[in-house]
Amino acid sequence: MIRFLHTADWQIGTQFGQFEPDEAAHLAQARFDTVRRIADDAAARKVDAVLVAGDVFDLQTVSDTVIRRLFAALQAFTGPWIMLPGNHDAALVESVWTRAQRLNCVPPNVRLVLAPGVVLLDACRCAVLCAPLTQRITYDDTTGFFDTVETPPDYHRVGLAHGSVSGILQEGIDSSNPISPTRAASARLDYLALGDWHGHFRVDERTWYAGTHEQDRFRANDPGFMLDVTLSEPGAQPLVDAVRVGQYQWHRWDESISVPTDVDSLKARLATLGGSDVLRVSVSGTAALADAEALHVAVEETRARVRALRVDLSGLQVLPTTEDLAELGAQSGYLAKVVARLRGMQEDPQSDPQQVKRAAEALLLLARFQRELPREARSA
Template identity: 60%
Template sequence: MIHFLHTADWQIGARFGQFGAEEAALLGEARFEAVERIAALAAQRQVQAVLVAGDVFDQQTVSDRVIRRLFGALAGFSGPWIMIPGNHDAALAESVWTRAAALGCIPPNVQVCLRPTVIELGEGAVLAAPLTQRHTLDDVTAVFDDTATPAGMIRIGLSHGCVAERLPEGIDATNPIAADRCARASLDYLALGDWHGLFRVDERTWYSGTPETDRFTNNESGMLLEVRIAAPGSTPDVTPHRISRYRWQRWEETLSVPSDVERLVARLQPLGQGDVLMLRVEGGIDLGAWRSLERAIDETAARVRALRHDLGGLRFLPTDADLAALGARGGYLANAVARLRAEQEAGDPQERAAATEALLLLARFQQELEGRQ
């Protein structure tokens, strides 16, 4: 019997440029914390090894400090760690891995496979096929077909790439892996990285996904896999474990009446420090509803770990009372409000967005004037 954890796509050193500096730093820190939780789980479950299927690092140019911190985060599990490079940290002649070796920070219990390798592990043998370049049209796992292991050994493949015609449409077709590789190579299990969500190709071929969610996609990310295989030819017993600290969500909302805003505000209220939210809103609402929405977004941004919002598809549709208040001073202001209202109704998308923003600026200006009186 062999018992191990399968994980991948740690993406250590990811920068999260779509967020502010403070938010990005915290999201980056969470990736180190995820590795520490993996080490703790490995020790708790008393596994024989942790298999890491590529993209340990997000890029080749991470700092020496990041490299040292990553290997320090493994300290919670003293058993074997078996790692391979993926497309983000490919085993080039000069790479993040050669820098790590030069720094002397790779612990003795960590084996980094920079070339196709067989590692015996108790009753099993790990057949590792790393990427030695970022993109290839060759199937690096083809080497498994002719790789011999001692008789009676459980055969476990470890690689990084895209299983042909099994992942969702539009996925990069480079670094292809044959869907029937387990059958061709007599593998009992194939541990893969590259796809950032948990994905079962078949009963022997799995993607673990990234252990710390990093995208606004509904793909079962934030997991790792605990795998037991009783004997050669036995069906693997695969148990997912949630590791991710943060829950990333994408919300698409259409608002038409004040009650729509009230429902959205109520939905936002339970969110807290474990949430990362992308909010896109379209439709049309009056001034009171808009102010309620802006206040709710500001309050939510202060509670959650990170919030991105896009109100570009939302139009400001002032009521008669709103329009009267905006044009209350008459003259040029009233004429400007009328022109902006017309552009908001009849202009192209850019003009409508600009007119909406201008009307809101006028409304805020009017509110400030009222507050001073």
């Protein structure tokens, strides 16, 4: 019997440029922290090995410090680590892997597989057939040699590769590196451990994507897992357990506001989020001035609670009601004319989208200034 962890797509060194610097720093750090969690779990579960199916690093040009930190994060598990280059960190003549070797920071229990071949784990009678990417994009199936390679009798045959299973992952794949959907059967594999798709995914009973260990995109494809795989004997069906290890969960909300209860509902949903959440929210529709102000406050309160937030309120039109105007002292005179003009800019179908956005922001800013004045000072 052999038991191993299957993980992939760590993409250490990701910059997260879409977020504020402090948010990006926390998200980048989480990728190291979750690798440490995998190492801790591997030790606690007493697995025979950890297989990393490509894209350990996000870029070939990550700093030497990042390389050293990554390998230091593995120390809790002293068993074999088998690491495969993917399309982001392909095994070029000069690569992040050759730099790691020159830095002499790769622990002796970590096997970097920089050329196609077989790694034998004799202690657990397992042959790992490895198909590293030696360039970022290939058009031939790098796992083709699995079908003919010989392994010791009575050894488990486990494949390790990085790419897209043809006809399965056609939408949003990371690269065009093709893998046959029948490879596990044609190569007589007990299990085929894949990387490239960022969510954990069962292709068939013997072929699995582990997905990225720490979510990095606003896509609901089950990221943030590692796979705990047990093979009882050669030829037996693998037992695969998806184990959540990711620290953060990413959400993408596209909200439409038309009545005040829609604002209340969105505020209630925002209130459920906390420090383990990353949110991207886009709001469109129309709202009274008071409701729009309440929504802005709720968004800013959420920003203080969640790990990272991206918000787009440019699609929300702010349309003051009679009650809003009375509260602001803007029922007549110059202030009323300003409000009317800003409303007109939002309602005009010929208005530029940026102009519509600025008009809504101006109304909210005007409301804030007016509310800061004593009531008796508010006049037209």
